[in-house]
Amino acid sequence: MSGALKTTLHIAVLMGGWSAEREVSLMSGAGVSDALESLGHRVTRIDMGRDVALRLAEAKPDLVFNALHGTPGEDGSIQGMLDLMGLRYTHSGMVTSVIxxxxxxxxxxxxxxxxxMPGGRIVRSADLFAGDPLKRPYVLKPVNEGSSVGIAIVTEDGNYGNPIGRDVAGPWQDFEELLAEPYVxxxxxxxxxxxxxxxxxxxxxxxxxxxxxxxxxxxxxxxxxxxxxxxxxxxxxxxxxxxxxxxxxxxxxxxxxxxxxxxxxxxxxxxxxxxxxxxxxxxxxxxxxxxxxAGMSYPELVQRIVDEAIRDSAR
Incomplete structure (x- = not known):
């Protein structure tokens, strides 16, 4: 596929998926798609399912605009697949995304x-029911979720119990391990x-x-x-x-x-x-x-992200 910048492109917009941020991704993808169409690009909208590679192979886009949030669109999985397929895409690559x-x-x-950055350490969720991993107040968060999904601030007044209650709702019910950080x-x-x-x-x-x-x-x-x-x-x-x-x-x-x-x-x-x-x-x-x-309209921002991806692939 040529790395030359075209005036208009066929762009597949990946959105949705199955992460905790699915609904946000659908909103992002809809906005990006509308903006790209207003700029004259041809857009294929893809609500990502397990058949995403097949759908991309059939679409044959010039570029993939990654509007996914969370796993697997943000953790390197989709990036690795797109690399293997030889498709250019927006935003960061596989290694950066993994890290x-x-x-x-x-x-x-x-x-x-x-x-x-704050200090902290990984703790087993089950160990929280025996005692605090850090002096209160501290923050518990999943290691690899975004958008503040699953965050708990454990305060000195025992808002989740002291120790944390096994039956109290919190990220310890959804994740085997959590990152504990001092509260800033x-x-x-x-x-x-x-x-x-x-x-x-x-x-x-x-x-x-x-x-x-x-x-x-x-x-x-x-x-x-x-x-x-x-x-x-x-x-x-x-x-x-x-x-x-x-x-x-x-x-x-x-x-x-x-x-x-x-x-x-x-x-x-x-x-x-x-x-x-x-x-x-x-x-x-x-x-x-x-x-x-900064004086940049939404369509101009979307176009800038597309231009950055085209320039990166050309390099």
Missing amino acids: AIDKVLTKQALVPHGIP RGRELTTAVLGDTALGVTELRPKSGFYDYDAKYTDGMTEHLFPAPIPDDIAAACKRIAIEAHRLLGCKGCSRADFRWDDECGEDGLFLLEVNTQPGMTPLSLVPEQARH
Whole structure:
């Protein structure tokens, strides 16, 4: 397949799938498909099933736009399949995807290079019923899920019991192992990276609770403040760390870096939580929002991601 950039392309948009983020992916895929068609591209929409390789082989697209979120669209599985099929695709490649979706591998890849991330360790869920793995408050999260799926904040007042109740709803009921991290008090910040440019910093203020899956994707549950009302040095640090993490992990196209900032500790209180290699493209998603503030329309953002993929494949 030629690596030359065409004016118009036949683009297959992969969406849906069977992860916990299926509905979000369907919204992302619908928005991307509409934008691509408005730009004059021919679009084949594929709600991914187990026959995805056959459907792609039949479609013979010039490019695959990966609008999947979670497993297997974000963990290297789809990327490896597309590599074997010789199909060009958007966003990060197989190796980057394998590392970035795994929070432990991400720490191992970034912390030695000076990227500040919370400490922590893997714990067996069954062991939580005997006692705490860390001093409270601490956070429990699946090792390889995105969009704040399955996160529990265990506080000093024993909100899940003390020790954690075996019959109390939480991620320990769905995952054999969890990552336990110290809880970083303070504020939620996020920075989108497109190519080699940080688009800005947004502060996220949930109306109640914390910035979990529902807060991310339910209209009105979270206030987005852009530009974030934070000191210039913290904003600059977010951008610098996001770009460096994007580079160190080998991300392609766009990524989104999520932070916690303890505003009582200055830059020493800023911690990268994770890098999302398949950021949402829904009406509530942060990458389109930051791009819009940077003067880029949603279709222009989609086209930029396509152009990045074409250039990468040509190289």
